[in-house]
Amino acid sequence: MTRPPTLRDVAAASGVAISTASRALTKPGRVNERTATRVREAARELGYAPSPTGRALSSGRTRMVALLVPDVTNPYFFGIVRGTAARLRADGYVHVLVDAEESVEAEERALRALRPTVDGAVLAASRLDDDRLTSWSHEFPMVTVNRPVPDQSGVLVDTAGGTGQALAHLASLGHRRVAYAGGPRASWSDRRRRAVLRTAAKRLGVEVVGLGPFVPRREDGAAAADAVLHAEVTAVLAFDDLLAFGILDRLAERGVDVPGAMSVVGCDDVFGADLVRPGLTTIAAPLERAGHAAADLLLARLDPTHPGGSVTVELPTHLVVRGSTGQAPLRVVR
Amino acid sequence: MTRPPTLRDVAAASGVAISTASRALTKPGRVNERTATRVREAARELGYAPSPTGRALSSGRTRMVALLVPDVTNPYFFGIVRGTAARLRADGYVHVLVDAEESVEAEERALRALRPTVDGAVLAASRLDDDRLTSWSHEFPMVTVNRPVPDQSGVLVDTAGGTGQALAHLASLGHRRVAYAGGPRASWSDRRRRAVLRTAAKRLGVEVVGLGPFVPRREDGAAAADAVLHAEVTAVLAFDDLLAFGILDRLAERGVDVPGAMSVVGCDDVFGADLVRPGLTTIAAPLERAGHAAADLLLARLDPTHPGGSVTVELPTHLVVRGSTGQAPLRVVR
DNA sequence: CAACCATCGGCAAACGTTTGCCCGTATCGG
């Protein structure tokens, strides 16, 4: 286990100064081509690889980017993780994954610890309030996913649009009274969906009953399902797939047939949506693309030659129809 | 966005030399308590935080650890990710997650890129052969999960033991002929399970038919299911849950009742095992604990005061019985 | 022929921290 070769070794081997060796390897055209070749040759022979640490100290940039997620075990984030990882790898960046444990304190702790370590961060579904988010965005470059922040680049997934589509799907199946089992009040996405549902309901001649807020976890599906049954509807749009899974569990437990007596629509199309029986009709979010786009935006901001300014990318969703939605029943169960 | 304070600033503010400031903050007892207090006070006021890069360059250690997984979207690894992340965070290490894309080349590329960046690595289900693995283990500290390497610390999950337990469970339900839908030949775990099944079968008076290898993906469950049906058995032990999901899909497609006509047992108890209908009986692997233990082993190795030597931790599994296993049918379907 | 310029290489500082070494002072035992 011998000490890895440094630029000094390469310079010595090729008979030039360290500075020349550095330039030969990183500044094309700056040194004579013959010298450069000699240096490159020596570097190759010695198996030289530049030290990221040395580089970082000198340049102030680490070529690392963090991805903060509230919960690594939530399948919602798998696609995002994969998308950012792929985009970062393409540019040779190191991908630091951080679990913020669904807590504001942990998230801020992580940001504080990461600030000197990474060049920027992708914040997926941040739990931070707008003020903190804005203040952090002055500290270092970041891009949010599904969380619009003024003057700040971000990627949004148009689940609201998908919700309208889902309601149309239910309307076409004859449903006239539909519940929305909503997510946290703090959720931007939830607010937008409620707004879309209001106007779409009017247009489609469907009555929408807003329920919740529910915590988007499977365990909380029971409460949601009970509220849904009490609302005397024939279909429910769940805030996300996890909540929908829980709703399906509870409906099965209470002997309510899906989709015979109740149709259920999820959101996101996470891993597992096609595992449940019946398969879950859901609003598919292009999460891998979202992660990819977020990393893309961040890398653009990190590129000093790039023009500044914040950009917002909105990605469309589409409805995936599986077995959990069907013709509206003639009689309402409760 | 002002330059963050450095040790130099702290030293100036408290009227001591940089070296003294450094020692006051990191070497308890080395400087006079009064001076130390003064320095700490100044550091606090300035909001000083040591630069990881500076530290790394000087000490040669980055306080970062990588976790390499073949595929971040495979739910098998979620628990491991969570476990290592938790353990590393407890010691203030940064967690670098790398997706090796199921490929030997990508895995080696990642290791090469990471070697100068991280202090060590946890390799989960490495695709590298023994030779490469051994040679890499000379390059930097690493710990494997579910992959024994001579003279190298690792964590093993005793799925083989769980397989014995599962076979006993099936035997007690009256199954007399059981298939094992095996995983990749290269898998150490697969080999061990086949061995355990041989002896357990003898002991339990059950006939075990070894099938495969199958790629442990849901898509490959169809082929596995067909092979199982052809083998005229009443139950099947799948290499992992993903394969089991695929088997369930195919059996449903072919109209085979589970567990009425065929019992199915998975392995790992990943996210989704309790989502399928019927719920999947499976061998639960303590993956979060495995990740935790692996990180623990690695951190111990990184601690210079710690005695060397390789340690292997073996974690027990347990059988989770859900709806996919039941009484053996009187007649065999095929 | 002089003034200018482009090319190419080297020197040295800078990034922020840790640590080996040295020195002055104070304390203690003899």
Next chain:
DNA sequence: CCGATACGGGCAAACGTTTGCCGATGGTTG
């Protein structure tokens, strides 16, 4: 009173890289 020892602090080197500046050389232009 002297030597040994402990304590507390500072100097400077080291880690590996990048880059501003300078100088030498050789060529071009008016």
